[in-house]
Amino acid sequence: MNEGTPIRLLLVDDEAVDLEWLRRRVAGSGLPVQVAGTASSGFAALDLLQREQVDVILSDIRMPIMSGIEFARRAKEARPQVKLVFISGHEDFHYAKEALRLSASGYLLKPVDDEELLAMLAALCRDVEQEKRASRSVSEALSLAARELLLRWLGGDRSPLLEEHLQPYLHSAAEHGASCALIEIDDLEWKAAALGEEERDRQLAALNAFLDGFAERRQLGLLLAGLPGARAALIAGPGADARLEELVAEIGRRFPLTVTVGVGRPAERWQELPESYREAQAALSAKWLLGKNRVLRGSAEPAGEEGPSAAQEAVVDRMLAAILHYDLVEIDDCLLELFGGSGRLRRSEAYPLVLRLTSKLHADLQAMDENLYELLKWDTHEPGVMFQFETMNDLLSWLRKRLFELSELLLIKSRRHSRKLIDEIKAYVEERLEQKVTLKETAAQFSFTPNYLGHLFKEETGQHFSDYLLERKLRRTCALLEEPTLKIYEIADRMGYKNIVYFNRQFKQATGMSPGEYRKKAGI
Numbered sequence: 001m002n003e004g005t006p007i008r009l010l011l012v013d014d015e016a017v018d019l020e021w022l023r024r025r026v027a028g029s030g031l032p033v034q035v036a037g038t039a040s041s042g043f044a045a046l047d048l049l050q051r052e053q054v055d056v057i058l059s060d061i062r063m064p065i066m067s068g069i070e071f072a073r074r075a076k077e078a079r080p081q082v083k084l085v086f087i088s089g090h091e092d093f094h095y096a097k098e099a100l101r102l103s104a105s106g107y108l109l110k111p112v113d114d115e116e117l118l119a120m121l122a123a124l125c126r127d128v129e130q131e132k133r134a135s136r137s138v139s140e141a142l143s144l145a146a147r148e149l150l151l152r153w154l155g156g157d158r159s160p161l162l163e164e165h166l167q168p169y170l171h172s173a174a175e176h177g178a179s180c181a182l183i184e185i186d187d188l189e190w191k192a193a194a195l196g197e198e199e200r201d202r203q204l205a206a207l208n209a210f211l212d213g214f215a216e217r218r219q220l221g222l223l224l225a226g227l228p229g230a231r232a233a234l235i236a237g238p239g240a241d242a243r244l245e246e247l248v249a250e251i252g253r254r255f256p257l258t259v260t261v262g263v264g265r266p267a268e269r270w271q272e273l274p275e276s277y278r279e280a281q282a283a284l285s286a287k288w289l290l291g292k293n294r295v296l297r298g299s300a301e302p303a304g305e306e307g308p309s310a311a312q313e314a315v316v317d318r319m320l321a322a323i324l325h326y327d328l329v330e331i332d333d334c335l336l337e338l339f340g341g342s343g344r345l346r347r348s349e350a351y352p353l354v355l356r357l358t359s360k361l362h363a364d365l366q367a368m369d370e371n372l373y374e375l376l377k378w379d380t381h382e383p384g385v386m387f388q389f390e391t392m393n394d395l396l397s398w399l400r401k402r403l404f405e406l407s408e409l410l411l412i413k414s415r416r417h418s419r420k421l422i423d424e425i426k427a428y429v430e431e432r433l434e435q436k437v438t439l440k441e442t443a444a445q446f447s448f449t450p451n452y453l454g455h456l457f458k459e460e461t462g463q464h465f466s467d468y469l470l471e472r473k474l475r476r477t478c479a480l481l482e483e484p485t486l487k488i489y490e491i492a493d494r495m496g497y498k499n500i501v502y503f504n505r506q507f508k509q510a511t512g513m514s515p516g517e518y519r520k521k522a523g524i
Helices: 016-027 042-051 068-078 093-101 114-141 144-154 160-173 188-195 197-217 241-254 270-285 310-324 328-338 347-366 384-388 392-415 420-431 439-445 450-461 465-481 488-494 500-511 515-521
Strands: 007-012 033-039 056-060 083-088 106-109 179-185 221-227 231-236 259-263 295-297
Touching: 007 016, 007 042, 007 114, 016 033, 016 056, 016 114, 033 042, 042 056, 042 068, 056 068, 056 114, 068 083, 083 114, 106 114, 144 160, 144 221, 144 270, 160 270, 179 197, 179 270, 188 197, 197 221, 197 231, 197 241, 241 259, 241 295, 259 270, 270 295, 310 328, 310 347, 310 392, 328 392, 347 392, 392 450, 420 439, 420 450, 420 465, 439 450, 439 465, 450 465, 465 488, 465 500, 465 515, 488 500, 488 515, 500 515
Parallel strands: 007 033, 007 056, 056 083, 083 106, 259 295
Antiparallel strands: 179 231, 179 259, 221 231
16 A cells, blocks of 8 residues: 555444444545445444445444444454544443553543544554555565565475575564465456456556555455466465455455465464465465355365276267257266266366267267267367366366257257158248247247257258248238238238237338338238
8 A cells, every 4th residue: 555545444332313423534534544434323333344444443332233332342353554543432441451452552531532533543554554664665665585485485395594684574474464365367268268468467467556556455464476377376464354355255246357365274373374375376276166256264175986897888889869859857976976076086187077978979970980089070089178277166077068069959850851840830830930939938848948940040041930920920920810800900910910010120120111001902
């Protein structure tokens, strides 16, 4: 934070008059302060504290439901570095003792004297600014070389000389307790390819700048950005969890990229930070199983089972039968059975299993004079595209889509030489021309996805399904118009048009004449 940045205050009092008086006194104090927010209850204040940067809290002690003492205790748990000043209408020893226990920076009695309030605020401004200068000096003093040494130490190099060199920075960074976090950009390789090199560099530079600014603005801790593998390391201060969640959400809103954050457990002493760093690495590796664009905490990658088994071979046989019979539910069940449902496989085990699965499917299909790779238009006999996936869910989603596609292609191919299916579809449409007919509904009737029914219909008839449907509805409409006993509004209603004006406009757009003109031309 730059010199001169205002000290941000949170004001809490259940009495609206007292709260407004306090806000005006603070705003008009002439000190470098800014009211971050006001709250009339401890619950509302805690919510503000999660969302706003706050340096100092001025809070009434006696409030209903959640007392000022209880609010202050929770506030200190969330933000240990925040300064607390209590305001009370009673000179009560019990309250004073609780304030001391919570390391309050001050205790004011109502009615609060203006000079006393200003003197207290001035002292707090000096204390907060001094702490911020110390925090800035740690970050600024860490040269590029020192950052490399810090990463080496966090990674396990515990040489005495290295610790001696880093101790001043680490002691200050972890003074109130800290934990390590790793921030990783999700799916950077394929997203970067889609963006192009110039746009990729611009987005990465903007993202790193945003990370720096966010960490400073929200007082996250010591940030080490620009690490290999599209990562940044963070020695986060206490109570950073909510701000890390906010960081993930904010990046998702601002950039065409997302990040996942792995967080280790808090270290009580600076010497324990390497263990917290290892836990952050383990948590981030669990992205493979738990998903991305989120904050992950202390989760190690689970162990998997060794090698292929007869049980797996049997599941693949079942899957092939399901593919041939277009049984999408059974295909999905087999996939979940193979890959452990909730994800018991390690990444190193999942890819070989996919390769064994596709190789066996290819061999079985060849015996039926079919070729897996030609059907799915894979460029090579090894689906290398799958190695871009960062989570088990991503890999399963890709594999599920390709196997569903394979099943549909085989089904289409088996029916390609017969017009029976197309004739059935046309008959189905013809029977429902005076109802609402859609591609989706028709596809469901014939157990297809809309995409493949549309593909099949176009391939067999040379006409898009939507064009065919419009053509048939238009012919039916013309046939009804040739019935002199039917009114035009009755025909519109029968054909599913509730708005006669819209019906006239659509008919004229298709035929070049209005329904009335059509009848006149036909001599009706």
